[in-house]
Amino acid sequence: DIQMTQSPSSLSASVGDRVTITCRASQSIGSHLNWYQLKPGKAPNLLIYGASSLQSGVPSRCSGSGSGTDFTLTISSLQPEDFATYFCQQSYSTPWTFGQGTKLEIK
């Protein structure tokens, strides 16, 4: 199985800050990397697919980059609704696997 490692596991930031979350794959996955946002009691939300393609309806302050083994999710100018948990997921090969998550909290 391909292991996905996210960092940091938690992050405190303020409204207006720029934050970056990193995801590393245990082997090269090309650009087969997706990012999701989870909030308690709500349906998870796809943010980015194919490492850098913004899902329709997702604010442009979210962006993804990377290829091979190293990827980043950047949120510029944090808004109150951005405080949530974020997961990366590889779809290069099954079993599809997720990172352990990054909890983004208000400072």
Add this chain to the structure above:
Amino acid sequence: QVQLQESGPGLVKPSETLSLTCTVSGGSVSSGSHYWNWIRQPPEKGLEWIGYISYSGSTNYNPSLKSRVTISVDTSKNQFSLKLSSATAADTAVYYCATVAWAAAAGTGYYYYMDVWGKGITVTVSS
């Protein structure tokens, strides 16, 4: 816009079969535009992909669960289902259904991603 809703018992006894249903609205389980997918999140842990079924009925399961998992589609009810046999406390989790879509990748192949999710259902395995 496709919407998904999980349903099923919130409490399952150990050794019994955990059975959940995902009702699809705004789309058809018979369409070729999506695969139909299950994921779970145990308490205080990350997400685990369980498996999917395609519009043609072919399945792809996580090998860690393959011996106990069955995903099926009921086109008459526009639903797809998850059955996990011989449940144990380790199967306690929030279970999500989700659609899998794909887009052409640079070069060859496709990018697969889970574009629509249900809100999840909490299932506890306990006597």
